[in-house]
Amino acid sequence: MTDATIMPHSQRGEGSFGDYVALLKPRVMSLVVFTAMVGLFAAPGALHPFEAFCAVLFIATGAGASGALNMWWDADIDVVMKRTAGRPIPSGRVAPDEALALGLGLSGLSVVMLGLAANWAAAGLLAFTIFFYAVVYSMWLKRSTPQNIVIGGAAGAFPPMIGWVAATGSVSLEAVLMFALIFMWTPPHFWALALFMKSDYEDAGVPMLTVTHGRKSTRRHIWVYTLLVAALAVGMGATSIGGPLYLLVAVVLNLLFIKGAWDILRRDEDSAQADGYATEKRFFFLSLVYLFLHFGAIWAETLLKPVGLGGW
Numbered sequence: 001m002t003d004a005t006i007m008p009h010s011q012r013g014e015g016s017f018g019d020y021v022a023l024l025k026p027r028v029m030s031l032v033v034f035t036a037m038v039g040l041f042a043a044p045g046a047l048h049p050f051e052a053f054c055a056v057l058f059i060a061t062g063a064g065a066s067g068a069l070n071m072w073w074d075a076d077i078d079v080v081m082k083r084t085a086g087r088p089i090p091s092g093r094v095a096p097d098e099a100l101a102l103g104l105g106l107s108g109l110s111v112v113m114l115g116l117a118a119n120w121a122a123a124g125l126l127a128f129t130i131f132f133y134a135v136v137y138s139m140w141l142k143r144s145t146p147q148n149i150v151i152g153g154a155a156g157a158f159p160p161m162i163g164w165v166a167a168t169g170s171v172s173l174e175a176v177l178m179f180a181l182i183f184m185w186t187p188p189h190f191w192a193l194a195l196f197m198k199s200d201y202e203d204a205g206v207p208m209l210t211v212t213h214g215r216k217s218t219r220r221h222i223w224v225y226t227l228l229v230a231a232l233a234v235g236m237g238a239t240s241i242g243g244p245l246y247l248l249v250a251v252v253l254n255l256l257f258i259k260g261a262w263d264i265l266r267r268d269e270d271s272a273q274a275d276g277y278a279t280e281k282r283f284f285f286l287s288l289v290y291l292f293l294h295f296g297a298i299w300a301e302t303l304l305k306p307v308g309l310g311g312w
């Protein structure tokens with residue numbers, strides 16, 4: 001990281017509590033934590049409710065810590081991008097070293113506390129996930145390849161597996177399926193945003209697919225990954241984490257998702273520009289609802305099982 005363009009430390013004011021919270025990327029992390037909770041509660045293990053609460057809290061802490069490390073490392077590009085220029089470090093309200101200290105401190109704390117509250121396998125997986133997001137994605141892939149988010153997306157896919165391992169002590173097919181769902185979902189989720197944020201990434205010199213291969217190619221990539229994630233998501237309905245409700249939700253959501261990706265594929269650049277990328281923005285929003293409802297349906301199947309209505 002170079003912080004030549006970031007306000008010198010002497011000119012910085014004290015960061016407010018809200019600035020330190022913002023370093024943890026709370027909005028993105030809320031969905032990450034929700035998927036971890038579903039992984040934990042869908043698992044057959046029986047953690048005491050207090051242990052389960054602590055496990056979720058420490059996974060959330062680890063996720064936030066990785067967000068702070070990402071913001072520390074990326075401050076030099078965040079200051080260039082309009083979407084991120086107002087973040088606490090680029091705007092000079094929080095010093096880079098403070099963010100680094102917060103990220104490292106919370107990382108260590110979350111891993112040790114998860115180990116004590118649940119088990120050391122889950123703690124190890126949390127440590128690996130923080131490392132994957134902060135080092136493999138942020139420090140290495142993000143600035144070196146347009147496949148950055150395809151590979152780096154694995155980081156965001158681990159949380160439900162961490163939840164599952166926290167409850168059971170080991171990985172099983174269900175945990176791998178939840179991982180795969182987020183892994184395949186990440187490219188359409190992110191590339192939709194990259195379509196309407198292309199100039200930000202161009203300005204910052206980040207090799208996102210829209211910058212290196214153009215929007216037309218990105219639209220095709222979104223289409224292919226959407227078909228893949230749809231096949232996986234609906235197919236999961238036939239497995240042990242599926243059930244009638246999940247299947248219904250998956251079929252409806254994936255028809256909507258495929259329709260959204262088709263609209264994106266068919267768009268010509270002139271009309272996309274003319275309406276301010278409205279179709280792409282709608283698809284990005286749909287991607288968030290999509291993941292939330294898939295995991296909500298997995299959770300609902302689990303809750304319905306004891307009364308004989310969930311699962312197959």
Ligand code: HEM
Nearest residue numbers: 027028031032035083149152153156157182186190193288
């Ligand atoms: C490598 C993988 C991913 C990349 C590169 C990515 C990228 C992004 C970016 C750039 C934004 C815009 C954030 C902003 O406006 O500040 C965003 C928003 C969001 N992402 Fe992702 N994302 C990834 C994976 C995930 C995962 C795994 C989840 C949750 C499971 C997730 C959930 C969200 C949510 C909830 C938002 C909306 C936040 C808001 O309203 O500000 N993302 N994502």
Ligand SMILES: CC(C)=CCC/C(C)=C/CC/C(C)=C/COP(=O)(O)OP(=O)(O)O
Nearest residue numbers: 028032062063066070129130133155156159
């Ligand atoms: C439990 C645990 C450690 C969870 C971590 C989950 C995780 C890795 C989520 C990644 C999602 C994310 C914020 C990507 C943003 O990409 P970016 O950093 O390129 O986006 P930006 O431009 O908004 O900074």
